[in-house]
Amino acid sequence: MESAWVDRDVAALIDRYAKDGVPAELALRVYTTRLLGSDPKLVLHGGGNTSVKTRVRDLLGEDVEVLCVKGSGWDMARIEPAGLPAVRLDPLKTLRSREALSDEDMVRIQRALLIDPMAPNPSVETLLHAFLPQKFVDHTHSTAVLSLTDQPDGAAVCREVYDGRLGVVPYLMPGFRLAKKAAAIHDVDPSVEGLILLKHGIFTFGHTAREAYERMIEMVSLAEARLRRGRKAVFATAQLPQRAASVAEVAPIVRGACSRKDEKIEGAYRRPILEFRTGPGILNYVNGADAARYARAGVVTPDHTIRTKNWPLIVAPPEAGKAGEFQLAIEAAVKSFVENYQAYFARNNLRCNHDKRMLDPMPRVVLVPGLGLFGLGRSKKDARIAADLAESAVATITDAEAIGRFEPIGEAEMFDVEYWSLEQAKLGKEPEQPLAGQVALVTGAAGAIGDATARALAGAGAEIALLDLDEERVCALAADIGGAALALPCDATDSRRVRAAFDAAVAGFGGVDIVVSNAGAAWQGRIGEVEEAVLRRSFELNFFAHQFVAQNAVRVMLAQGTGGALLFNVSKQAVNPGVDFGPYGLPKAATLLLARQYALEYGKHGIRANAVNADRIRSGLLTPELIAARAAARGLSEREYMAGNLLGRQVTAEDVARAFLYHATALKTTADVTTVDGGNIAAALR
């Protein structure tokens, strides 16, 4: 591992912050914190923290000594001075003389000592930083260091590698006791350059930001050098099927098996979003004959547990074309995973004599031999975090096994961290959005109604896949919606392309729950004289494309086994034909019946099929030129024409989007047509 320190960057950052009155020491602290946070081999998703001891003026104008330490909720790679809240140092140091200090009191005292009362909570490892005398203190969960410490003889390995340059601290849960223990070990030999925290991570110190940072790089490099010596071959591969199933085939089954019925709302499910990862290192790991031992031994460092749980679900290798067998196998595996988790909870809750409430027992990481691994989360973001940590664990455990045997903290220690209130606080407690955990796919997404509907579904918490013929516009929409929104340029009349787009959405999120089949275009012609080709083209887009989309949706939804919503955009032409609009109205009428056919045949699988019947919406179909022409033909202003309905109101794409959103959540409604047209008796359904 090489130092990423660049003098020029440092000078530029100091200059930039000096303009806001940020002292150079704090700018330097920001700089090396970002360097550490940008390397996933050192820091991943909150696994690390840094501090500097300095002086600031408090709100009353008094000059005080403070510890500026990483605040919770800040990402080290993108930290700003505000992410290093200042805490009064002297009173923090006096805590060291106490015998005991509860976590709740520790947090309250730390908050009470903040210079800025609005600052974020200082890190849970604040006291460890405060009790050490050095000016700059850096802490990471380096994978190479963890590969050394997560061994039965980890302490001996570290002593040999570091030869007295680092103190070795036995495993204790983060908090007051660990801070005292680490300080005591430091005091035995104050010349140490840092500390190894067994089965947890590494600290380095320095008089300057550069010294602390470059010591981290040097110590991690020593660990890496040790990992290159005396390696044995890992892992012996298990017997695998000739032809492995594809991700698109496997993901919906994994997702369905890891979903649970919502006990409070009939027809609702708690579904995970999936993130798939594979590669030579991952395959070597998941294909190992001995995976059940090393992969289920536990977490490489304790704070992974809140994101990945203590062990992954391991499933039987899926064979191409044998989805049914895989489904049965994974259902049994999930059942036993949940039973194991419940037993683990009961055992440890009893031991603690605490009245803990059991967390969701479903897996967060699934290892699939022959294929790779899935991270699971309530959002794509959380799924990616789980997958990142799982990938990091694969690397750490592979190296640990290559030089010895992986042995992490024990079950009781993992439980204490998993059920530690301060760790749970990191997960946040925002109320869940109505479509959290669901994947919505919208066709014709670049048009006015598709665009508004995609935004409405994303706003309700769904992950979004956008299909449209117009590549440029659909990519721009995905970028604008942000998050993990997926742009899938696709001609909906090409059944092979539709299938490929569904496969991509499934590979991206694990499955599909809500499908808004919206792509359409209006062809005109007097029905007795219209060219056959025009009528056929309209049927391709306004009927067959809906059928291709619905067919693929049902295929994925049946594999998941958690129901779903099929939503069709049908025009008022489907029930109220207009002169010369036969080529448009006829396939739309067929699509209205198509929705009912799906409702009839798939209701028993929890798949609902509904349609929205909209009229007179400004869109690619009803262009400004067309509006002007029609209004003029009737002797109306454009507004009078657009609001020519019973309510006298103009109807917008957002109004239609709200109807789709309603249907996405209306668990007891199927075979319905919702009219959004301001009122048109001739098009009213009966």
Ligand code: ZN
């Ligand atoms: Zn840590």
